[in-house]
Amino acid sequence: MANSQPDKPAAIEFLAKFDTTVLAGLVFLGLGGAIISFYYSHIRYLPDIEWSQSIVHLATATLIGGGFATLFGLSLFLPGCMWSAFLLRDEKLTDAFWFRETDEDEVCLRTLLRNIGLPFGVFVFANHLVLLGSEKSLESSLLYVYGFIGAILLIPMGFWIKHNLEGLLKDKEKDLGTDKERRFFKYITWFLVSIVVSQFSMLLIYLFSGRPTGTAFWITTIFCVLGVLVSNHFVAIHYEKNRVQSVLVSLVIAGLLLFIADRNSNLSLQVLAFFGLGEKSASVDLLLTKEGADSSETLGLHERCMPKLKERLCDVQVLSRLGNEYLLKADDHTFTLPKSAVISRISRPPAPDEKK
Numbered sequence: 001m002a003n004s005q006p007d008k009p010a011a012i013e014f015l016a017k018f019d020t021t022v023l024a025g026l027v028f029l030g031l032g033g034a035i036i037s038f039y040y041s042h043i044r045y046l047p048d049i050e051w052s053q054s055i056v057h058l059a060t061a062t063l064i065g066g067g068f069a070t071l072f073g074l075s076l077f078l079p080g081c082m083w084s085a086f087l088l089r090d091e092k093l094t095d096a097f098w099f100r101e102t103d104e105d106e107v108c109l110r111t112l113l114r115n116i117g118l119p120f121g122v123f124v125f126a127n128h129l130v131l132l133g134s135e136k137s138l139e140s141s142l143l144y145v146y147g148f149i150g151a152i153l154l155i156p157m158g159f160w161i162k163h164n165l166e167g168l169l170k171d172k173e174k175d176l177g178t179d180k181e182r183r184f185f186k187y188i189t190w191f192l193v194s195i196v197v198s199q200f201s202m203l204l205i206y207l208f209s210g211r212p213t214g215t216a217f218w219i220t221t222i223f224c225v226l227g228v229l230v231s232n233h234f235v236a237i238h239y240e241k242n243r244v245q246s247v248l249v250s251l252v253i254a255g256l257l258l259f260i261a262d263r264n265s266n267l268s269l270q271v272l273a274f275f276g277l278g279e280k281s282a283s284v285d286l287l288l289t290k291e292g293a294d295s296s297e298t299l300g301l302h303e304r305c306m307p308k309l310k311e312r313l314c315d316v317q318v319l320s321r322l323g324n325e326y327l328l329k330a331d332d333h334t335f336t337l338p339k340s341a342v343i344s345r346i347s348r349p350p351a352p353d354e355k356k
């Protein structure tokens with residue numbers, strides 16, 4: 001099978017010359033920076049950051065972005081790579097998936113969508129329904145129920161993909177000979193593996209999003225299924241011809257899904273809560289300097305502690321630590337304190353309903 005290499009656009013050639021490690025770091029930083037930016041848009045606050053204090057925050061953004069790049073890669077990129085390597089370019093399946101009457105080899109999108117994409121999309125959508133049902137009925141056992149039902153659904157999915165591939169290879173049964181069963185085992189196994197890695201990623205993103213329900217869940221589900229199908233089909237068709245384009249398309253769709261997930265489920269608030277920031281994070285007590293205590297008293301917040309302690313600010317949530325000020329929240333009031341006014345941060349014991 002001849003693989004013609006068309007001239008690449010100048011932008012693609014420029015990206016291809018980058019060191020892979022540098023490019024990956026920029027992608028991680030971009031995704032992490034997007035999540036942090038979404039968070040600050042939620043709380044409507046823009047901190048003043050000095051360059052001397054930015055290294056830690058850049059590292060944090062890169063760490064967060066690396067985690068989400070891995071999760072999105074499992075659902076938007078890796079399944080398409082598996083289809084490309086083990087199905088589309090298998091020597092026995094090339095006549096079924098590729099046009100032969102054109103000057104250049106070209107994948108038949110309809111055949112790919114009907115035989116591979118449709119079962120994959122149905123399973124992704126069904127798994128979202130299982131996730132929603134498990135969340136509503138058995139919240140405490142969500143992971144066990146979801147994993148058990150998902151494993152059961154793989155059985156009919158395996159028979160479905162086998163039926164589709166048998167239809168594609170019905171004219172080649174004699175050529176397969178004794179290798180028929182082994183080949184079908186390879187095809188089915190890699191297709192099911194692509195499903196498993198994709199749904200593992202989807203489950204983790206769902207948990208990071210705070211387990212949305214209702215309208216937010218359905219909107220996110222629809223865009224998620226469409227995004228996964230478009231990305232993986234593009235990767236499956238173009239990965240061998242142009243890997244940079246495949247990665248870029250996956251990144252664009254990942255960015256769109258990240259934006260939709262955040263708008264519908266407050267994903268960024270949940271992620272930053274793991275770092276002790278935001279309304280989803282645990283409350284803390286702050287030990288203040290004399291200047292800080294005077295500011296707290298002026299704001300009428302010194303009476304939040306029992307017994308009343310002027311030098312201690314109790315039961316507040318830290319919304320932001322960037323810049324020279326803390327952005328804090330007490331009840332429905334948001335205010336700032338200079339970092340120089342805070343001596344120590346004290347963790348509060350969990351509430352009775354949180355001890356589980």
